[in-house]
Amino acid sequence: MTAVDPARAACPAPPHETERVLLGHGSGGRLSAELLGHVLLPALGAPPDAVAEDAAVVTVAGAELVLTTDAFVVDPLVFPGGDIGRLAVHGTVNDLAMMGAAPVALALAYIIEEGFPIADLRRHTASAGAAAAEAGVRIATGDTKVVGRGAADGLYVTTTGLGRRLPGARMSAGAARPGDAVLLSGPIGRHGMAILGARESLGFEAEIASDTRSLHRLAAAMVARGGAALHAMRDPTRGGLAAALNEIAAASAVGIMIDEEAVPVPALVAAACDLLGLDPLHVANEGCLVAMVAADAADATLATMRATPEGRDAVRLGTVVADHPGRVVMHTLMGGRRVVDVLVGEQLPRIC
Amino acid sequence: MTAVDPARAACPAPPHETERVLLGHGSGGRLSAELLGHVLLPALGAPPDAVAEDAAVVTVAGAELVLTTDAFVVDPLVFPGGDIGRLAVHGTVNDLAMMGAAPVALALAYIIEEGFPIADLRRHTASAGAAAAEAGVRIATGDTKVVGRGAADGLYVTTTGLGRRLPGARMSAGAARPGDAVLLSGPIGRHGMAILGARESLGFEAEIASDTRSLHRLAAAMVARGGAALHAMRDPTRGGLAAALNEIAAASAVGIMIDEEAVPVPALVAAACDLLGLDPLHVANEGCLVAMVAADAADATLATMRATPEGRDAVRLGTVVADHPGRVVMHTLMGGRRVVDVLVGEQLPRIC
Numbered sequence: 001m002t003a004v005d006p007a008r009a010a011c012p013a014p015p016h017e018t019e020r021v022l023l024g025h026g027s028g029g030r031l032s033a034e035l036l037g038h039v040l041l042p043a044l045g046a047p048p049d050a051v052a053e054d055a056a057v058v059t060v061a062g063a064e065l066v067l068t069t070d071a072f073v074v075d076p077l078v079f080p081g082g083d084i085g086r087l088a089v090h091g092t093v094n095d096l097a098m099m100g101a102a103p104v105a106l107a108l109a110y111i112i113e114e115g116f117p118i119a120d121l122r123r124h125t126a127s128a129g130a131a132a133a134e135a136g137v138r139i140a141t142g143d144t145k146v147v148g149r150g151a152a153d154g155l156y157v158t159t160t161g162l163g164r165r166l167p168g169a170r171m172s173a174g175a176a177r178p179g180d181a182v183l184l185s186g187p188i189g190r191h192g193m194a195i196l197g198a199r200e201s202l203g204f205e206a207e208i209a210s211d212t213r214s215l216h217r218l219a220a221a222m223v224a225r226g227g228a229a230l231h232a233m234r235d236p237t238r239g240g241l242a243a244a245l246n247e248i249a250a251a252s253a254v255g256i257m258i259d260e261e262a263v264p265v266p267a268l269v270a271a272a273c274d275l276l277g278l279d280p281l282h283v284a285n286e287g288c289l290v291a292m293v294a295a296d297a298a299d300a301t302l303a304t305m306r307a308t309p310e311g312r313d314a315v316r317l318g319t320v321v322a323d324h325p326g327r328v329v330m331h332t333l334m335g336g337r338r339v340v341d342v343l344v345g346e347q348l349p350r351i352c
Numbered sequence: 353m354t355a356v357d358p359a360r361a362a363c364p365a366p367p368h369e370t371e372r373v374l375l376g377h378g379s380g381g382r383l384s385a386e387l388l389g390h391v392l393l394p395a396l397g398a399p400p401d402a403v404a405e406d407a408a409v410v411t412v413a414g415a416e417l418v419l420t421t422d423a424f425v426v427d428p429l430v431f432p433g434g435d436i437g438r439l440a441v442h443g444t445v446n447d448l449a450m451m452g453a454a455p456v457a458l459a460l461a462y463i464i465e466e467g468f469p470i471a472d473l474r475r476h477t478a479s480a481g482a483a484a485a486e487a488g489v490r491i492a493t494g495d496t497k498v499v500g501r502g503a504a505d506g507l508y509v510t511t512t513g514l515g516r517r518l519p520g521a522r523m524s525a526g527a528a529r530p531g532d533a534v535l536l537s538g539p540i541g542r543h544g545m546a547i548l549g550a551r552e553s554l555g556f557e558a559e560i561a562s563d564t565r566s567l568h569r570l571a572a573a574m575v576a577r578g579g580a581a582l583h584a585m586r587d588p589t590r591g592g593l594a595a596a597l598n599e600i601a602a603a604s605a606v607g608i609m610i611d612e613e614a615v616p617v618p619a620l621v622a623a624a625c626d627l628l629g630l631d632p633l634h635v636a637n638e639g640c641l642v643a644m645v646a647a648d649a650a651d652a653t654l655a656t657m658r659a660t661p662e663g664r665d666a667v668r669l670g671t672v673v674a675d676h677p678g679r680v681v682m683h684t685l686m687g688g689r690r691v692v693d694v695l696v697g698e699q700l701p702r703i704c
Binding site: 042071121142162 | 373375377378379394408410419424457459467469475491496497502504508514516
């Protein structure tokens, strides 16, 4: 029999103090939100609901700048449609674009495992350089650290982007309003399924290529058409479309209704998801965006999107509603309704 | 017998294509410079001599902004005088400060190994938050990725800093001139020896604490005294004072003469280095800076430095000369001279 210290019995350890980080804490799902809200933000002295964006607005000399950072740990480093270098640039350019910012400069930080082939390092760096050149942004600075064998898995890249907000851009995850149209720029599920196919050698009948690409020109066209009508914008990466919609619903305290019929899932993605029991709504994307747009501007915005290469296949998915705030609900093909929830943990780790 | 393809025989693989990354490529020494100059910058389409600073100047809306990024992979995560959270903030604030910039915002990106204790994550995040608050800068955004067990070593932190250049600040690693005084803000060798002591359980007689701290107030005082006289400034981190002086000598195409007698090495550091056969000039620091200052402003700048807490023990180390451009030479205590070279590889991996 062990004696119980009454002070300890009366004051158990806070729930997170005895726990360990799980893979799911990096998923972009509910565990990620918990880690951010209950551990990281309080440790920084910030309120737990302080952050709903993937980027911060910083005003300097009267200019609205946007700063965003992302660590890329994708496995494998090369996949159909891209590699870690391109992905790291696209992901960061897109985080700026979702705030209505044009990219001004990028910074790249490498953590490399000892023994990593220099030819591969050159290849991924050239990919990052090419993606930056295509996006019209400069890789202005960087850093390289090397850790011993077994202390990393090849190469990790952290990309930070500095952008300047476009005149008229005011979107925020918290600014969606009932009545807004929910617009999606193109088909979903390609990036996540490309990674899964490359990793698991699943022998899909045909190769699915990642949709990784920069979206700042599409976003800029939408802002130019009318920034005031563009309430919220998000690229559905980790956690997929379901996570992006839920984040906006929660941050804006609105409900979102979407039509399953309207969700564009490529046939190959649908078949692979079916085979593996995955929901395309939870699969990561790296080349599409979802936007909440004032009803009277929806058709014109959709036309603007469709006039760009990145938004050619844009669709209207549904509507923002005042009902069920914080929840995303889908009219299913079967004529019913279901809640589109966020996964608790990880459907597929290290997809970006 | 294998046939030799004549095209291949005539065109061997470039030297780096068949090689692998070594721990020394992350040392801040000669291998790091080679990787940057021969692999990374060419892959980005930049000239091999493009970068001599730890930060980039980006002009937005007429304001001179400075952007810098650093990956922190220090081992162990906690050491006398600090931890990875404080170090990550100090290192980035200091890279901004060395360009004469006041910190405006920081971004933190975590790569966490599955199974890492959440209490430790909270502790290091709180450290980063406290260091940022002390420096008067906001951690504005961040990212968290989790990788499987064995794919990282606990926690890696990449910190990016956005700063605004102070009026009058014009220093650059390439702007030192013959005749300049070489000023050092305080004693060297504490950070590297603190890490080594914590890692190896060497049983030093007394504990050496890291000098990790933010230097932007010291740098700002020096700029305020007279920015035009402040030609070059660098914090001697990886590679130590020897690397910082050699970088400035190379970038400015000048020689540097220093006096061994003037180099402030704390007794504990000197004893530990002696025991282990290390040269304090190569040991990393995280809380001092070296500056090349116009001769006629040297005494006044030294007085300004000594009036700040971070520069209380500032000294004049030597002089910039026109002789032996690109080389650092030391008058030794024995009355001789020796070249102070950069290490090829790694004296001590993962010190930051």
